[in-house]
Amino acid sequence: MAKAIVYLNQFFGQIGGEEVADHEPEIRNEKVGAAMLYDQLLDGEVTHTIICGDNFMGSNEEQAVDRILGFLKDKEFDIFFAGPAFQAGRYGIACGAIGKAVKEEFDVSVISSMNEENPGVKMYKKDIYIFPGGKSAAKMRDDVTKMVEFGNKILSGEKLLPAEQEGFFKRGIRHQYFLEDETPAYERAIDMLLKKINGEDFVSELPIPEIDTVEIADPIKDLSKATIALVTSGGIVPIDNPDKIQSASATRWGKYYIADVDKLKNRREESFKTIHAGYDPKAADADPNRVVPVDAMRKYEQEGKIGSLYEYFYSTVGTGTSQDEAARMGKEITQELIENNIQAVIETST
Amino acid sequence: MANLIPIAKTVGANRMVPTISIPYPLGDPSTSEEEQWKLRYHRVGVALNALTTDINEQTVFDVEV
Amino acid sequence: MKLELGNFYVKDIEFGSETAFNDGILTINKEEALEVVYKDEHITEADLKIVKPGDMVRLVPVKEAIEPRYRKGGGPVFPGVTGSLLQAGDGRTLALKDMSVLVVGKHWGGYQDGLIDMGGEGAKYTYFSKLKNVVLVADTDEEFEKQEQQKKNHALRWAGMRLSEYLGKTLKDQEPEEVESYQLDPVTKRSDEVNSLPNVVMVMQPQSQMEDPGYNDLNYGWDTNPMLPTFMHPNEVLDGAMISGSFMPCSSKWSTYDFQNFPLIKRLYQEHGETINFLGVIMSNLNVVMEQKERAAQFVAQLAKSLGTDAALVAEEGYGNSDADYIACLVALEDAGVKTVGVSNEAPGRDGGSQPLVTLDPKANALVSTGNVSELIKLPPMDTVIGELESLARDGLAGGWEDDEILGSSVKEDGSVIMENNSMFCGDQIAGWSTKTMKEF
Structure with missing residues (x-):
């Protein structure tokens, strides 16, 4: 029972x-x-x-x-x-x-x-x-x-x-649903259009949710003493994708050692490539610095504008990736960065 | 650093620097290596300056290159 | 422009000694049909199968669906693609109805390919389980992309078009059972009665997000990526001006069959002269650079405004960053005083809790939603698989995976599958057929 x-x-x-x-x-x-x-x-x-x-x-x-x-x-x-x-x-x-x-x-x-x-x-x-x-x-x-x-x-x-x-309050959890009366989308669309034209009430099937806001972080006081990390959702990984990050709907992330490089080498040099399936990989494969700008950060490091570039960059894939998973991965990465005393992050997205 | 600023805004990013496209955010392969470097160096610099800037609302930082 | 679509309803399909259509029966001489397929030397292996609604057959990786047709006078069914350019949408085209030609990879799949179950509980996820289908299952020597997740699938897709033209030719000298007539007077030369009705356009955003040629939807053979929004006659879309591409998770795609039968357009035609004045189609696209997205939206809004548009339907062939194009277009139209309704799918994640579109704007207040790309779907084994089941897990299909900590591989040893809706073949039916919507749970 x-x-x-x-x-x-x-x-x-x-x-x-x-x-x-x-x-x-x-x-x-x-x-x-x-x-x-x-x-x-x-x-x-x-x-x-x-x-x-x-x-x-x-x-x-x-x-x-x-x-x-x-x-x-x-x-x-x-x-x-x-x-x-x-x-x-x-x-x-x-x-x-x-x-x-x-x-x-x-x-x-x-x-x-x-x-x-x-x-x-x-x-x-x-x-x-x-x-x-x-x-x-x-x-x-x-x-x-x-x-x-x-x-x-x-x-x-x-x-x-x-x-x-x-009858319960909506929870913001959306799933697809086959309509019992099988009204096709073209009928629903025309019906909604005619109602909107005629100023009648209609119900959107996708009500626009409220936009999330995030607390604004304080500015960095002295960049020349700060360690800054690069994080990307552009799917740049070592050529063998050691963490098996998925090409879409990712649930995994990886961190890759770059302390010994002035710039990321490319796919042809069997170094870094993108595994992101949501965009044309050609440009990123040919020069991964277009997505993860290690070369530019190194230059600023040499010039003393920043203290240092963190020895790892972090990567995952941001296509079809659910918000919950993205938030979880973000928290996990942030935790590591805080433990390693990183003051700021430049995050590049594709 | 994102090309799709409306998406960055919608998910709540506060300091935003535009990049030039989705597949090549920081270097257009149809331009010379030199131009690509200039653009990447400039925009990463804008991002670094953004980190030192006090803001009180979501802000898109201007780029020149 | 006046388009007459002459319909021939296919009651059954069988192999026989002569390729012919008689009394509702399409008979195919397999050998002769395969010769048409093999005209491209890149086709290395090919076979034809026939599948019907209710058959316990799973097809994967499915690359394309085409309605077999014959253009009266003999011109190419797909001008600028399967033959020289000519004006589509004016004249008579004959069509084999209730059937399609499906193109399936014998071994290799890719990000953009899909799955169809003809029977059982999986059948409801695609439109093509309702049709009788001639299945071309073939392999090619396109070695350069065999291991690539993104595939142009050129040889296979073009073979499918040749095969469908070959089958369509059986109608050449026959009188159709039914003629659908599509006609619009020039925009500036319509009756007062029609002019007094609200002016409506259909805005289409076909998939065009690959900068490399060979992947995008084509408009009279022209890549839709380097294209600015343009005004088209709806008949052109219904008559072969547009063909499907080979990029985007499959459930979000429009197959060539979808373009040929575009239900949203046909439904607007029904209302024309009754409740609306259907002005035509604004053919836009989807882009990968913010400025391109904004430029396309601006062009659409300007065209709509110049045409005196009161209201627009906007349909997007995609999701993810292309939602930015979709929302930008809806907002630009609303800002121009055009009332909009959008039609597309959404991506709130497997658990349904994520933001449904990547950009949001309160001006997009009238949306039809046709499905969740990430919905998890479990399907039992099928008696027969056409293609290669393993491709779903192995080849990076958008809704399949090789290993997952919790779910394991998409393809189980017993032949059952667990996948995301993403790889249901044109499953979200954004062209308008979808009987799916999205609900809060």
Whole structure:
């Protein structure tokens, strides 16, 4: 039988109200408060209830999450429910924080419910399934029912439908989908075009997401003392591609020693080439410095404009590479660069 | 350093220096070795200067060659 | 210009003593047909197969699909490519419908090649599983590119065109079952009634991102890379002016068959005179230099404006950096006051969580999305493979791989495959057939 664990705050865990919002996390080998309702509706059994005060979670999130993950380490469970949190902001954020951590640590589905006004929705809808819920506990039964029905579907292995049909908040996870009515793209396009011409409402199949921003790094004060590294997504690698970096949809990166060279030698000289499949390789194969400008950096090093060029350059392939993979590789490379006291990077892209 | 500045902007790059194309960012094979070197040396120099420049929004640095 | 497409519906295809089309049956004298294939000395080995919808057959590496046709009067079906230049889109062309000629590498594949399953659960991923197909499976002596990931596939693609012209010739003296007529009056000489309707253009961005010749889509034989956007009659596209190239992950490509039957164009024709005034096609391209991308977008917007365009459909044969051309074109048109709808696929990654297009702009607010290039697809073994299954893993097909820490090789010992949608043959059907869309999960 499937096993579930439920997360509740101090109030729904029947500890008390605001006065005990500092309640430290605990796990009970029983169904407490709302956990009973989950147990009734679930095609399975709620084995444990976790209770944590909203303020405790709010002011000691890291500690609270660690302790709860510790509780769960030796438990077997197939699904995790948190909330419903209604319009309670601290509770919603707590459900999101613990839900995200549980999903990442144990790779089980996590389901929550919050009112659309709850700040937890915006913060965590990408990380866990959050269903739109009522404003207050008057909607407890409705909200839990929605969550558990979806949970039962996941547990049964049934194919999940798009977010708009299942009802949870969109998570920014897009997959291709064969339309039941088989409306071809040409019909959809003409329909959208005529609606746009006539000023009628239409729904884009690819809503433009918000653009990510990145914190701006402080400028380098003294370049002549800085060690600078070259990083590329242009797929320049030694001729035998020792790290087997993929030509498209890369998940691997490599670092290549260049301390002993004034410029990168080319494919004909059996030195460096590109394995990037997304662009014409001829120019990069003939002179890899066009993509990774080792020669120009060396010149600036000799002239004293920069302290030194780092002894390795880093490379991967940026075609069809997913953002998550790219971000992971970027973090891994950054980690190395920081450990080696590199102050700046010039990143070349193709 | 990227040719497709709109892509660099969209993914959140803050200091950007344009390069000349996708397959040969820093040296057009149809031009002389000397011209290619001049361009590469110049644009890498612009990138180095960009690293020392204080900015408060996404910035594309001008190149002359 | 008036184009009449005379249709002959193919009910069955078989080998026989004489190449002929009678009562819906296309009979092929294999030996004679192969002679046509072997006219190019670079073809070293060739065979013909027939596959039909539902056959448990997997084809890989598929390089091209062509509709067999005959141009009345005998001119080349692909002017400037299979013969001398002539004006396409004016006159009568006869076509064998419900079938195509598929070109498959006997051994070697490349980045741009694709896979077709004629039956089973994989069939839904390509349009060509719905057609009866004559399959040319062949090898060549093009040694220079055998080990290259990017292949021009010249000998094979041209052999496919010769073969399709040879099959089309069976229609020479026959009366079609059905005639589709495509006619537009000159832009400045249309009736008040038509002129009062919203003016619409189709903007096409064919794949043209290789600077080396031999890889890109051709326009009357002219490489679409060194081309500036130009105004074309839609009939030209439907009548062999455009042929497919040999670059780009396959699911994003338009085959020559797609150009010959371009559903978005045919659908605009249906609306012409009813809800819109279909002005024609602005043939743009896709580039690898930012300035070229901007220049093309500027040309498209200017042409649209000069033509008095109110609205445009924009379709992109590609993804990745060419999304920058796609978005730039949509934005330039919107800035010129032209209402746009875009049609293309997207690339949010295997997990669906990545940015769907490499550049984004809120002005691109009406997009039709036809698939995720990176969607993982698992398919069971097939009874028969035409071509070489191993090519999917070995030869750098965009949606295949030799080894992966978690997934292993794309090709399993039992003949099952795991691949990205990227290598489904023209699978995202950006020409307009796609019944796929993208949803949030």
